[in-house]
Amino acid sequence: MTAIVANNFNYGMTGGQFSPVTPEKSVTSTSRAGTVLPPMDICSLAEVAGASYVARSTVYHVTELQRTLKEAIRKKGFSLVEVLTNCPTYYGRYNRIGDGPGMMEWLKQHTVPLSKYRTLPPAEQEKVYWRGCLVDRERPDFITRYRELAVGGDES
Secondary structure, X not given: OEEEEEEOOOEHHHOOEOOOOOOOOOOEOOEOOOOOOOOOOHHHHHHHOOOOEEEEEEOOOHHXXXXXXXXXXXXXXXXXXXXXXXXXXXHHHHOOOOXXXXXXXXXXXXXEEHHXXXXXXXXXXXXXXXXXXXXXXXXXXXXXXXHHHHHHOOOO
């Protein structure tokens, strides 16, 4: 199973309210002075939950996103791909990022490959998002494990 999570940094379809993934200090319709909590990292959550494949890309990086989605879908077990996407109506406007093209440019400028991200000092990491594959491991999927347990278990 592959989960594709579109992250536009807020609840954009219902009025631009802050969400668990809204960056700290970001302005939304329900946090006009800025959010106070750090955002939840969807990819880290999937990693510690045991996903076989975890990656992040953006709608700007189309070729990379296509490759990432293919890898995730082909992977046995649970895969998650977080796709950073724009929300020009609310998030872009409230945070002075811009309209659709402006947000696409923002995604380009505020994301870096994971390998580069890991070399940045913490203060610089806070200014950008990483892109790439965080987890790629072999794990049996649910059906495989279930069959192993059912066949190997006591049938009485």
